[in-house]
Amino acid sequence: MNEHDIQGEELKVTLPSGEQVFAAAGDTLFDIAARHELAGVKTAIAARLDGEACDLHAPLKRAAHLSLIQPDDPEALEIIRHSTSHVMAQAVKELYPDAKIAQGPATDDGFYYDFQRAEPFSDDDLVKIEQRMRKIIKKNQRIVRHEVSREEALALFAEEGEPYKRYFVETKSGEVASYYEQGGFRDFCRGPHLSSTRRIAAFKLLSVAGAYWLGSEENEMLWRIYGTAFASQEQLDAHLHRLEEARRRDHRRLGKELDLFSLQETAGGGLAFWHAKGAIIRQQIEGFLREQLQTRGYVQVITPHIAKDTLFRISGHYDFYHENMYTLRTADDEEFVIKPMNCPGHVMIYKSGLKSYRDLPVRMAEFGTVYRYERSGTLHGLFRVRGFTQDDAHIFCTPDQLLEEVDDCLDMAETVFNTYGFRDVHYELSVRDSKNTDKYIGSDEEWSEAESALVKALEKRGLPHKRFEGEAVFYGPKIDVKVIDAIGRPWQLSTIQFDFNLPRRFDISYVDADGQHKAPYMVHRAIYGSMERFFGILIEHFAGAFPPWLAPVQARILPVSDKVSEYGEQLLSQLEDAGIRSELDRRADKIGAKIRDAELHKIPYMLIVGPREAENGSVSLRVRHDGDQGSLPTSEFIARAGKAIEERSLKG
RNA sequence: GCCAAAGUAGCUCAGUGGUAGAGCAGCUGAUUCGUAAUCAGCAGGUCGCCGGUUCAAACCCGGCCUUUGGCUCCA
Missing domain, CATH: 3.40.50.800 (Anticodon-binding domain)
Known part of the structure; x- marks a missing residue:
């Protein structure tokens, strides 16, 4: 921030070997690396200063550790892709000068760039844009970073007639705005970038789609072009091969081919019909879990599919979930709700009798079928449906039972995933935003007790996890479990989630040893999540070749x-x-x-x-x-x- | 919901205004065969739905339905 002009001053630079050298302020990182013959200077994608990625030709401004980012470095991909997105935008501007540029970040598996234009881009346009990109890459145009004042940046993008870029400068820029330029194309961008277009080794444009400006339906729709880029043609080919493999495994295709399930136009979208062969598999995966429930001391319950609106008004769903709920009105003018969640029903069962601390924990499980209205555009095979069955359970327990209960949920998840051959499992802990505790329900004590149970259970089992501050929902912290399937794709399956809200809303309690009525802790947990979605994942994971115990015909x-x-x-x-x-x-x-x-x-x-x-x-x-x-x-x-x-x- | 693309036989797909096609699957017959495709024949379609243009529409135009790819992961 406060880097003054220190041109010429000698600064200490620590090389990866630990050796310390001096360099003049203003020397580029590339020059310093070259002078000291750092390994891989020629192949480097970018530099790293004190661990932070930056341009190879960035000037040295302060004493720092210097290292190089090589093409095989995970960070390199992001830079390569981001630069490729700029080159794509340049190509689009050259071919279609009327197009306005919006934003073009790197994503998990590629990049995109959004444009505003009267005409949509066709598949033919993609081919043309790709050709132009190759030309730009061949020209070996330098990608240069500029730093100007916020006002200059605003003026610059005003002059270029780029209203969306101006918006970003206005909302995101500090006093100093950086922009990158290559071949006359300028883009407000934080960087870092490749040093020249020639460094883009392998890319491909994949598709065009509409995307709302800033993702909001209130805004106009822009054209988004998706593409991907890699450090080498081999890696790109491998990626395209993976996409092909994913298409081959597509559960919608295999579901039809193997006569497992269907979605019926006549019945409405997002409603799964399990054919005889699919139903056999469903019975196996369900039966397996019921065995687990049995040995782990769960009680299995069954609750109605519809209930009077009252139940969901008490739970609060009626208010904050209303637009996703199906409702019915009877002849005698009563309102019923088709359940979107199983929890209120389970709480009603808990509440139906007086509970002693000796009754806890109560572990209540149900393969509960729920219906939720989803917008038509979001439906997707079995992965996003409107009717699905959750392997749902709710655990009601005392504070000193928390750890053991969470631990058992994790143990169950592990047992289950092993059985299906999901060897790689990731755990994500979501906790509240500690700076903004107002929007959460529950006391500080509840939050810290719950969080510590989640963390301790993970640690006890030696499970590394990522921590997400402020990602918890308003009613409690949670652990989400992601598994990696046979072709390396992550799927979020299990969730173990505290709820401080429902016990309050339904005013549930147990009588403790001291005779006092106390509120139990309540934990939602699902292992498969949705049976429909899990089935879809299994179809793709096994590519339809189910192990003998699941195979409809063995x-x-x-x-x-x-x-x-x-x-x-x-x-x-x-x-x-x-x-x-x-x-x-x-x-x-x-x-x-x-x-x-x-x-x-x-x-x-x-x-x-x-x-x-x-x-x-x-x-x-x-x-x-x-x-x-x-x-x-x-x-x-x-x-x-x-x-x-x-x-x-x-x-x- | 919005944007784009698509919808033809059970499946995968040809078919650019003039009698609706192929391969696979199915059925029938012949073959009686040893570790990833035996041969022949038959049957199968309101070309998503509704309307319009035209002597004539799977094809051109309009509307609707459904499906697919997407819809802020640092400017």
Whole structure:
């Protein structure tokens, strides 16, 4: 901030090796690095001063630690992408001078830039813009940072006719505004950036979409162009390959192909129909969790789907959740609400009798189906629906039971995720904004007690977590759990969430050892979250190739010819008796075709039978993806498959 | 909800104003076959819906419905 003109002054620079050298103030970081022959000067994307990324050609202003950011550094990607977005904006301005630039940040997996323009951008335009970008990159234009006063920046963008940029200068700039320039294109930007356009090694424009200015529906809609960039063509190709892989695994596509579920236009959007095969999977994932509930001391309850508005007026949902709720009016003019949440119902059950401290903790679970109105544009396969079933539970406990309860929730989540093969799990702790405690319900004591239970439970289990200040909802702190699927995508599944609001609103209590009525702590927790969404995630995680315990059809018998069809029928009933979900391929196809069909249906066990097997009561086992396993007695196969199913193992 | 794109057989998709097509799946028949596609035949469509233009519309125009990609992650 207060860097005075210190041109020429000798400043101490600490190199990554620990060596300390002197450099003149005003020397560029690149020159200093080059002079002292820092490793990778030529390949560096940017520099790092005291840990903070900055331009390679930024002038040295103070004594600092200096290091270089290389292309494989995670920070490098953000810089590469941000610079690519500027080049894209430059290309757009060159091709379509009437376009106004809005904003163009790097994102998690690429970048975008928003433009205002009378005409939308077409796919053909994207191709043209890409070509122009390549030209700009080839020209090796220097990307130069300028620092000017706020007023100069305002004047500059006024002159360029860029109202959106002016808005950003007005709202975001301090006394000094920085802008970057390359090839005559100027963009108000904090940086850092690449030193020249040539440094962009690999990029691709992906799509165009409408996006509201500042994300608000009140505002006009701008055109957003999405793209991505990487440090090398290989990395870009790998990324595009991942996108392709994600498309291949798309649960909407697999759901149709494997006859698992559908969404019916006639019934309305966002309502899932679980077909027979999908329903089998649902029963398995639900049954697994019910076993967990059983062993972990939960009670399982069932609450009504609709309730009088009164219930949701008490809970407060009627007021702050009204626009997401479906309501009904009866002939005798009573209002009913289709439940958007299970918690009020569970609180009513808790409240239905006097509770002693000896009754706590009460762990109340329900696969509760809720309906929430979502705007049509937000619906997305099974991931965003209007009707879904939560594996919901509410724990009512005393303050000294908190830690153990949170710990058990984490333990349950871990057990469950292991079973599905989610090895990589992230924990996120959201706490209140300590500077602004007014907007939260609950006492300071409750908040700190709850937070400490969450933190201690995580620490006790040795689970690293990220902490988000001010991210808690108004009624309590929470832990969100994210899992990483088979192709590296994160999904937020579980949540463990304190609620200081509902116990107050419903005025629930327990009688403590001292005879006093006290308010219990209340914790919401879900492991899968929504059964629909979790199902969608599982379909994509397994690419439809479910492990034996989940597979709707676990084994398919493939007779080599109808000479052994009788043996096939006999085998089918034998397997069914053993509790293995099986099918018999009675078609007159050749064995290769039957195998192909079974593989495409992703059936875990294929049992090929011919005269040899019929002779001695055996099967020739073929395991999905792994191929021929040779012959074995039927009883042995039943034992093997039975074990894999019983143990819920991921492999056959 | 808003913006863009799309909607043709169960599925994937051709079809730019003149008799609606292919592959796969399905059915029938032949083949009786040993680890990812045997051959032949048959059947299958109000071209999302409603209206308009035209001698004539899957195709052009308008409206609606649905789906898809998006809708402030540091300027």
